[in-house]
Amino acid sequence: MYQILGEYVHQMKQNFQGQPASGEFLTSEIYDASGAFAASNSASALLGMLWPGSASQAFELTQPDDLNLTTELAQFYERMNNRTHRAFDDPKANLALALDEYMLDQIVFGTSGIGVDAGTDSKLLFKPYGVQEMYVANGANGKVSRLWLLFEWEVERVIQEYGEESVSEQTRKLYQDGKLQEKVCILHVVRPRKEKKALYGKLAMPYEGLHLEYKNCHLLREDGYAEMPIPVGRFRRLNYEEYGRSPAMNALPDIKEANVLREAVIVATEKQLDPPLGVLDDGMLGGNVIDTSAAAINVFNASANLSGNSPVFPLVTVGDLNTAIARLESLQETIAQHFFIDRLLDFNNETQMTFGEAQIRDQRTNASMSAIYNRQISELFTPLIERGVAKLFRMGEYGVIRGSEEEAEFLVQGIEPEYIPDDLAALLEQGKDIYKIVYKTKAANAAKAEEYIAIADITNFTLQAMQVDPSLKHRLDLHESIKQLGVIRGLPVGILRQDDEVEALVAQEAEQMQAIQALQSGEQLANIADKAASAEQRTNRG
Numbered sequence: 186m187y188q189i190l191g192e193y194v195h196q197m198k199q200n201f202q203g204q205p206a207s208g209e210f211l212t213s214e215i216y217d218a219s220g221a222f223a224a225s226n227s228a229s230a231l232l233g234m235l236w237p238g239s240a241s242q243a244f245e246l247t248q249p250d251d252l253n254l255t256t257e258l259a260q261f262y263e264r265m266n267n268r269t270h271r272a273f274d275d276p277k278a279n280l281a282l283a284l285d286e287y288m289l290d291q292i293v294f295g296t297s298g299i300g301v302d303a304g305t306d307s308k309l310l311f312k313p314y315g316v317q318e319m320y321v322a323n324g325a326n327g328k329v330s331r332l333w334l335l336f337e338w339e340v341e342r343v344i345q346e347y348g349e350e351s352v353s354e355q356t357r358k359l360y361q362d363g364k365l366q367e368k369v370c371i372l373h374v375v376r377p378r379k380e381k382k383a384l385y386g387k388l389a390m391p392y393e394g395l396h397l398e399y400k401n402c403h404l405l406r407e408d409g410y411a412e413m414p415i416p417v418g419r420f421r422r423l424n425y426e427e428y429g430r431s432p433a434m435n436a437l438p439d440i441k442e443a444n445v446l447r448e449a450v451i452v453a454t455e456k457q458l459d460p461p462l463g464v465l466d467d468g469m470l471g472g473n474v475i476d477t478s479a480a481a482i483n484v485f486n487a488s489a490n491l492s493g494n495s496p497v498f499p500l501v502t503v504g505d506l507n508t509a510i511a512r513l514e515s516l517q518e519t520i521a522q523h524f525f526i527d528r529l530l531d532f533n534n535e536t537q538m539t540f541g542e543a544q545i546r547d548q549r550t551n552a553s554m555s556a557i558y559n560r561q562i563s564e565l566f567t568p569l570i571e572r573g574v575a576k577l578f579r580m581g582e583y584g585v586i587r588g589s590e591e592e593a594e595f596l597v598q599g600i601e602p603e604y605i606p607d608d609l610a611a612l613l614e615q616g617k618d619i620y621k622i623v624y625k626t627k628a629a630n631a632a633k634a635e636e637y638i639a640i641a642d643i644t645n646f647t648l649q650a651m652q653v654d655p656s657l658k659h660r661l662d663l664h665e666s667i668k669q670l671g672v673i674r675g676l677p678v679g680i681l682r683q684d685d686e687v688e689a690l691v692a693q694e695a696e697q698m699q700a701i702q703a704l705q706s707g708e709q710l711a712n713i714a715d716k717a718a719s720a721e722q723r724t725n726r727g
């Protein structure tokens with residue numbers, strides 16, 4: 186199945202049953218590219234809905250629901266977001282390329298993943314993995330908990346990666362003999378660790394990574410991971426299956442039929458443009474064979490036809506092409522629907538719609554895609570962000586805890602460290618999360634569109650109704666409305682003031698008003714006293 190999908194849809198990944206030459210174009214038998222075109226557009230549009238141009242446009246890290254956000258915490262989350270977005274968006278981190286390859290593999294093959302690790306030229310490094318080299322198995326929760334990566338590397342690369350002292354005798358001999366381009370099969374195993382081999386460090390982490398030479402099972406290196414290092418997404422999956430199923434698999438019958446039909450139309454069109462010819466001759470029919478291919482010449486016996494007809498004439502061997510073309514167009518439309526092009530891309534520029542009508546259409550479209558969005562967010566994007574944030578946290582990018590070994594190391598070096606707020610340090614000690622992910626993508630905003638409209642409508646109605654019944658101001662909490670609207674629209678941390686800062690400003694305004702009122706009261710009393718004194722003076726004079 187993967188080989189056929191590669192031939193008809195992906196076209197760049199076809200080495201499931203053999204190894205083509207590097208740079209070879211394997212499209213000699215492909216006459217219709219509707220499947221490849223639809224898959225590429227679908228992958229780009231779906232990725233745009235789930236992850237726009239930058240990480241700052243895709244997600245925000247905020248406080249957990251049970252934690253009140255103070256100004257100190259807001260400043261911490263602002264710093265946390267800035268550094269996380271900067272690490273994800275670093276061009277050297279390779280995230281844009283990894284997501285592009287990941288999503289196209291999702292659309293075509295239904296299974297793919299992205300590895301997250303520390304980079305050399307960047308804080309993080311993202312690598313895409315597909316079904317060509319990746320084998321997966323599910324855990325108890327239905328998500329991938331074990332995987333195997335199988336590669337063929339040159340001897341030189343194996344030595345550079347693991348060192349000459351770590352490789353097997355066979356590989357070391359190839360290296361010493363100068364056979365640097367010989368291939369070595371490398372197996373990388375990632376699975377939950379059954380028992381800790383140390384109290385601290387990589388051998389104590391919950392996931393173990395084993396690097397082996399596949400043919401002789403020689404252990405090259407053992408790693409450890411605090412989280413699953415390669416989140417894997419499946420486009421759609423049956424409960425009892427471990428690999429995903431893709432839109433390309435559903436569209437494959439139509440894609441193959443369109444390919445055959447397009448080839449027939451090409452042949453028929455060529456015959457119409459350059460039809461086979463008949464030639465009159467007084468000999469026998471040449472070979473008793475009529476060649477109906479384009480530009481063919483057939484020789485006929487002219488002894489029975491000397492009526493002056495043209496001795497050379499075209500042979501009509503093509504039927505009505507309109508039926509075939511109509512069928513081909515129908516297939517192309519069906520293929521596009523298999524890849525959700527009609528829902529992901531809006532080409533309706535003929536009908537003028539109101540803003541409300543456009544919103545209703547968008548809501549229906551996004552509702553029909555919500556299951557796909559949610560699966561992608563659950564299986565890939567959330568674990569991807571969590572893995573990246575955890576790596577940055579362990580690097581000390583967000584600060585250190587007071588009294589920790591990391592703080593002592595900074596102080597020894599004469600560096601004043603940045604600190605994680607005490608409230609968050611307490612949560613960490615309890616093993617709780619110190620942040621939650623709020624998505625700001627089109628897919629996330631589409632899911633919250635109805636809630637946003639409802640809050641805005643009720644707020645506007647209440648403000649108008651207060652002109653008739655002022656007591657309604659006690660019914661609506663405008664502060665909470667604005668906060669919720671900001672969350673739904675994905676406003677960056679720092680745009681809206683936090684509760685403690687607002688309370689301080691309100692208290693300050695109240696004090697200022699009291700001072701003004703006291704001053705005004707003092708002036709009024711002074712005026713009254715002056716008037717009383719003037720009146721008394723006039724009375725005495727009288």
